[in-house]
Amino acid sequence: MLHFESDYMEGCCPEILRRLKTINFEKIGGYGEDEISRAAKDKIRAACGTEPDAGVWFLTGGTQTNAVVIDALLRPWEGVIAAETGHISQHEAGAIEHGGHKVLTIPGVEGRLEAAALRRYMERFEADSARDHLVQPGMVYISHPTEFGTLYGFNELCALRAVCDDYGLKLYLDGARLGYGLAARGAELTLPDIARLTDVFSIGGTKVGALFGEAVVAREPALLGRFFPLMKQHGAVLAKGWLLGVQFDELFTDGLYLQRARQAIEAAALLRRGLLDRGVPLYVDSPTNQIFPVFSNAALAVLGKKIGYTLWEPLDAQRSVIRLASSWATKEPEIELLLDAVDEALRLS
C-alpha cells in the first residue's frame, strides 16, 4: 500500500531529528524565550526581507494559528471574509465562531478569492442601509496555496491588497502549505512579496518538513496587539517553545524549507504529467503538491487496493474527484508505482 492521502503522513527532515538529539539534554528556557527560537526568527525575518522588528511567533498547528491571528486582528463586532471553500469556513469545526467571529463567505474560483468579487461584496455592504445590523467586515482571509492547491499571481495579490486598503480591511494569508506555493513552477509570489503585501501571514511547517509547527509573521507586530498573552489564552504556547524554534531554525538554514518543498513539487509534476498522459482529467489543475484527478468509481475501487488517496467529492453518479498529495519526503519511484497502479485501475475498470 502506497499512501498519498495527505502531506502530513511522515515525520520530519532528518536534520531536525538530528538536532533534537544533539540538544536533548541541554537546559533551555521556556515559552519560546530562548536563543534557538530567536535565531530562527531572525532567519525567517531575513528570508522575508522584513525589518528587524517584524513580529515572528511559533504556534503548533494550522487551525490554532488561524484562530489566534483572526482573534488578534478583529474587534468583537467584526467578521472575516473568506472564500466559501476556505479552511476556516468549513474544516475548523467552528474555531473562528468559538472566538466570537462570523466567517463571511464569498464564492471563490478554484479556491481563490477574487479581488473583483471582494470589491462587489464591500460595495454591497456599504450600500446596505441596514449595514449596522450586519457583521462588520474587518479582514480578509486567503490561503496560498488554496484548498485546491492553486496559487495567487502577483497581480492578483496586489489587487486584493488594493481592495483591502480601500475598505480598511486587514489581509491575512494562511500559508499552511506555503513552501509548496513558493516552490511551484511558475509561482510568481516570493516570501518578501507576501510579507509586504499582507498584514499577517503564516509559514506552515507541519506539512513542509517539520514534525509540527507554524510561524506567524507580521510586518507591523502592533497590529496583533499583545500577541503572546493572546496565544497563551488560546492554549497556543508550548512550555518547550524551543521545540518549534529548533524546527524552523533548521528549515530556514541553507534554504532547506524551499529545497524540501521543491522535492514535493517535482514529484507532483511527474504525477500530473503521468495522469494527463493517460487521459485522466484533472478537476482543478494545481501547480503545487496536491493533484485532483477525476476517476470512475470503478477505477477507484481497483486503485484503492494499492493506493491510499483522499476522496474529495463525488462528481456525478459514476465519477469522483480524489486528492493525491506528494510531500517533502516523496521520492520519484513512489510516483512511478502510483502511475502503475493507475494504469491497472484504468485497465481493469
Added chain:
Amino acid sequence: MLHFESDYMEGCCPEILRRLKTINFEKIGGYGEDEISRAAKDKIRAACGTEPDAGVWFLTGGTQTNAVVIDALLRPWEGVIAAETGHISQHEAGAIEHGGHKVLTIPGVEGRLEAAALRRYMERFEADSARDHLVQPGMVYISHPTEFGTLYGFNELCALRAVCDDYGLKLYLDGARLGYGLAARGAELTLPDIARLTDVFSIGGTKVGALFGEAVVAREPALLGRFFPLMKQHGAVLAKGWLLGVQFDELFTDGLYLQRARQAIEAAALLRRGLLDRGVPLYVDSPTNQIFPVFSNAALAVLGKKIGYTLWEPLDAQRSVIRLASSWATKEPEIELLLDAVDEALRLS
C-alpha cells in the same frame, strides 16, 4: 551555570527520540486515528484500571487541556471552582474566561482545595437568595501535585468526591505533573484511584519525559460530549496526532513514566534533605519534584551566579521564596553541585 528553573528544560526520554527516528518515514494517518495512538491509549487504560471504553485523548499542552476539558464539562451558565492559587485562576492568561466561564476561587491550603472549604462554599451558594444572579458552580478543578508541589491524600480526594456528589459537581484533576505525584515518597493516590475518584483527569507528558503532550482520561467519555470536534474547535488537534501517540506509547511501556518520575523525586529528596541540613527553611514542604526554599536576598545574589532558579515570591523585605525543580533528567551529581553553590551563597552572604 546549572538550571533548576523548571522541569520543562530538557527534551525527552531517549526512547522517544529513538522511536521517532525509527518511524520517521513511515506513512501514518492523521489526527490521532492511527495504530500507535490506539496502542498508547490502551496502555493508559490498562495503567488506570479503567474499562476498555474509557475515553483517552492526547492534547499538546496544559493550558489547552484545561481549557478544552472545562469547556466540555460546563454549560454556559456554569463556572469552575478552584483554589485561589490554581493554575487556571492565575497563570493561563484568561483561557477559561475566553471560553466564557468564570473561575470561582476558594482560598487553598498549600495549593490544595479542602473538602470542608468546598462544602462551606456550596452551602453558602445554596443559601444565597440571589443565587440565580450568580455564576452557577458546575465543576471543581484541582491539580495533583498542586502549584506548590503538594499532594492530596486518599481520604482528602474521597472527601472532595463526596462533596461533588452531594452538589452535582464534576471533578477534574489537572495532572500536568502527575508522574511526580504518583512517584513521590508517601504518595497515597494511585493512577486507578485517580481514575475512579475523578470524572476527568490529565496525565502530563510535557514535564515528565515527553517532548510535549498531555493525555486526558475520562471514565465515562459521554461526560465530555463530542470531545474531538471540541478539541478541533480549540485548535488542539495535531495533524500528526501520532506524534503524541508515540510519546505516550513509550512512556507507558514497561513503566517508563513512573520510573523517570522517580528519578526526579530522588533528586528532589536529596535536595530537600541537603537544604534542611543546612538550615534553609522551606516555604512549603513539598514531597514532589519542586522545592520551595527561603533565602535571604543577599544569598540569592550569590546563588544566582551559578544556579538558575525561579523567583516564586518575596517573603519580606530581606527574604524571598524560590523554586528549584528537578526533572526526569536530573542526575544526583547536579544536586551535589547545587548544594555546593548553596553552601557558598550562605557563606558569602
Added chain:
Amino acid sequence: MLHFESDYMEGCCPEILRRLKTINFEKIGGYGEDEISRAAKDKIRAACGTEPDAGVWFLTGGTQTNAVVIDALLRPWEGVIAAETGHISQHEAGAIEHGGHKVLTIPGVEGRLEAAALRRYMERFEADSARDHLVQPGMVYISHPTEFGTLYGFNELCALRAVCDDYGLKLYLDGARLGYGLAARGAELTLPDIARLTDVFSIGGTKVGALFGEAVVAREPALLGRFFPLMKQHGAVLAKGWLLGVQFDELFTDGLYLQRARQAIEAAALLRRGLLDRGVPLYVDSPTNQIFPVFSNAALAVLGKKIGYTLWEPLDAQRSVIRLASSWATKEPEIELLLDAVDEALRLS
C-alpha cells in the same frame, strides 16, 4: 406622509398603557418573580395547551431571545441550521457567533426551510468522512412567519419535526411575528400545534401590540438548562420584570393578542388585493402582514413622497422589491390612502 416601513412604529395596545398607569405606584418585586408575571405565564400556558410545568420566560427583544435560546440549546461544538435568509443568518450582527456558535445555512424557499433540504443536509453531513472537523449540527432554527411573511403548513412543520427526531436535532421556532402567523387567513398552525411540534418557540410582543417583549415557551423546560441565570448572563433580565408580565398578561386576556393581529391581517389583505387589482406584481405572496410588491424605480420615486416603505432589494436595473407592513394599529382608511398614492405613482411614472 404615511408610514408602512415596519410593524414596530407604534406604541402598544391602549389596554397596556392603561394597566401601566393603574399599577404605576404599586410596589412589585423584581426580576419577573411577581404575581402579574406568574399570571401572564399561566395564561400563555393555557393558550398553548401545554402542561402546567411548561417553561415560560419573558425577554426584551428578538435578537436577544434568539441568542439566549440558542446558547441554551447548543453545546459548544454545535451549530444551528437555518435558512440562508433567516434572521439569525443575516440581521443580528453576529449575535449567534458572539455566543460561539456557527449558523449553518441551507437555501430556503420564500424564507421557509424545507424538510427535504434539511434531510439532504444531514445525510451529507453524516456521510462526510471528515465530519468531526465540521461544526456539529445541534438544532434547527425557523421563523413563523418567515422573513418573507410566509407560513409553514401543518404538514410542513410535522415533516421538519420528523427530520429533527431522526437526527437528534432540537427545533426552535422564532415567533417574533407569531400573532400575524396565527391570525393569517388560511393559517394551518395553531398555538398548541406549535407548542407540541417544536422544542422551544417564542411569541413576539414587540411587533404585535406590546411596547416591547418576547415570551419564550418550552414544553420541557429542562431542555433549556438553567435558563434564568443564562438570561442574566446575557443581560436579558429586566429589574422590573413585571413590565413584561403586564404586557403579556393584557395580550393574553380575552384573546387580545390574536384580535389585534387579525386587524393587521385585514389591512394587509386589503392592500394585497388592491395591489393585485392594479397589476402590481408581488415578489412573494405573503398571507401575513408584510406585503412585498415590485415597483419600477420611477414609481417608487413618486410613491416615496407620500409613503414610507422599506426598500427590500433591487430586482433589476429598473425595478425594486419593497416591503409594506401593516400592524395591529393599522386602520382601513390608511390602506385606502396608500392605494391612492400607489395609483398616483403608477400614473406619474
Added chain:
Amino acid sequence: MLHFESDYMEGCCPEILRRLKTINFEKIGGYGEDEISRAAKDKIRAACGTEPDAGVWFLTGGTQTNAVVIDALLRPWEGVIAAETGHISQHEAGAIEHGGHKVLTIPGVEGRLEAAALRRYMERFEADSARDHLVQPGMVYISHPTEFGTLYGFNELCALRAVCDDYGLKLYLDGARLGYGLAARGAELTLPDIARLTDVFSIGGTKVGALFGEAVVAREPALLGRFFPLMKQHGAVLAKGWLLGVQFDELFTDGLYLQRARQAIEAAALLRRGLLDRGVPLYVDSPTNQIFPVFSNAALAVLGKKIGYTLWEPLDAQRSVIRLASSWATKEPEIELLLDAVDEALRLS
C-alpha cells in the same frame, strides 16, 4: 406591608407615562434613529457639558450595559479591574466572562476602589516576570454610588484617573444609581466632572424614575469602536428604540432626573436620622438612597411582618445587615410608618 427592598419596585415618573400615551399612535422610526431619541441625547450632552460629538446610546438594563461597554473597551487578552464587591464581580451571573474577559478583583473600602490600591496592583503586575501569562489589565470599573451606596469624592476620582493615565487603563463608571449619587447631600462630583474624568459612564434610568433604560456616555465615542453593531450583537438594541429616548427626554427636561433623585435622598436622610436616633447602628454610612442598618435577628422577625427589606448579610450569629432603599417615588409618610415599625421591632425583641 410597606416595601423598601429596592429602588426598582415602582413604575416611572408620571411625566413619562403621559408622554407615552400622547405619542402612542405616532409612527416613529426604529432602532433609536428618531427625533425624540436625538433630542434626548442632546439634552444629556448638555447636562454633561460634553462636546456635541460626545457619544450617547440607550440600552435596556444595567448588566447589559456593563457587558457591552466592557466588551467594547477591551481587547481579547485584557481584563477589567473592579472592587471585590463590584456588581460585575458578583451579581451579573458571569456576563463579563461570557464576553471572554476576566474580572480582576481588588479589595475595596465600603464598595470603593481606592487609587492607592489600584496603583499597588498595577505595580505588582508590571513587576511580575510572568505577567505575559496573566490576564492583561485593560480598564477599571467603578460604580457611583457603589454597591454600598457610598460615593467617590472629587479628589478620589481624580486620583483614580491619574493611575489609569499612568498605566494606560480606561476608566468606566457604572451609574446605575447615578441620580442618587448626584443628588446626595455633600456629593462632590457633578455630571460634567464625571463626564470629564471617566472615559465612559452610564446614567441609570431603571432605578431613578424610568420604567427601564440606561444611557451610556463617552466623551470620545471612537473609544467604543462600532458601538451600535456591538449593541445589536449583544441583543441590546430595541426595535422601538424611541421607548428609551422618550424616557430620557422626559428625565432630562427641566431637571426632572435630579429633582426626583432628591426626593429619594430626602426620604433616605429622614430614615438614616431616625435609625441613628433610635440607636440602630449602620453597617455602612451611606449618603445616598440605600441605608444598611444592623438589627438583631429577633428584631428582624418582628420588622419583617410589616416591612419588606433585603437581607444583605449576616453580621454574626445574632445580628444581620439589611438594606432599606428609598426611591424617586418614596414619600415622607412612608418613612414615618417604617420608623414606627422599627420602634415596634426594637420594643418587642
